[in-house]
Amino acid sequence: MAGVSRVGVATRYSDLVILDDVAYFSGYVPETSVGQPVAEQTRDILEQIAQSLAEIGSDKTKVLHATIWLADMGNYDAMNEVWDSWVPAGHAPARVCVENKLADPSYAIEIQVTAAL
Numbered sequence: 001m002a003g004v005s006r007v008g009v010a011t012r013y014s015d016l017v018i019l020d021d022v023a024y025f026s027g028y029v030p031e032t033s034v035g036q037p038v039a040e041q042t043r044d045i046l047e048q049i050a051q052s053l054a055e056i057g058s059d060k061t062k063v064l065h066a067t068i069w070l071a072d073m074g075n076y077d078a079m080n081e082v083w084d085s086w087v088p089a090g091h092a093p094a095r096v097c098v099e100n101k102l103a104d105p106s107y108a109i110e111i112q113v114t115a116a117l
Contacts (some may be wrong), residue, residue, distance in 0.1 A: 007056075016052065018117070022064070023056055025049070027112040029104070038075035038108040042082040045111050050086075053115055060086065062116040063093040069110045073099040079109060 008015025017024045030036070033044040054057050070079060076097065087093070093113070103112055 014016050016056070018056070021117045022115060023053075023115050024057065025052065025113050025115070027067075027069075027110045028052075029102070029107050035106040037078065038070070038072075039078045039082050041108045042079050042111075046082065046086045047113065049113055056117060058115050058117050061088050061091040062105065063087075063091070063113050064116055065094045065114040066089070066096075067112045068095065068097040069100045069102060070097065071099070071102050071105075071108050075108055 002020050003015050003018075005018045006014040006016070007018070013026050028045045028048050030041040031045045031048060033040040049063075050060055053062070068079065068083075070076060079097075102108075
């Protein structure tokens with residue numbers, strides 16, 4: 001049977017679940033940039049993701065998939081400008097980006113990733 005480990009277990013979710021050599025992260029929302037423009041919120045979230053990846057011995061070159069939820073698809077270009085500068089050349093993950101109402105109206109974006117270890 002495959003080895004499963006959970007990090008940051010709460011009642012409804014875990015921050016991270018690792019199955020063998022793949023890490024499945026919960027969604028990331030802004031921490032230090034709540035209410036700021038989408039570019040700032042995107043930077044904030046991508047910094048959190050990079051830190052979480054480092055904590056498990058991975059990095060952004062190993063991101064396999066990303067789901068991005070934007071509160072307003074009008075922010076697509078501004079988000080992509082930050083995203084494109086963060087993703088290492090030649091290491092773009094599979095990705096989906098959709099517009100959706102987010103849990104807090106001050107959030108412009110939420111990002112969820114899956115990564116290899």
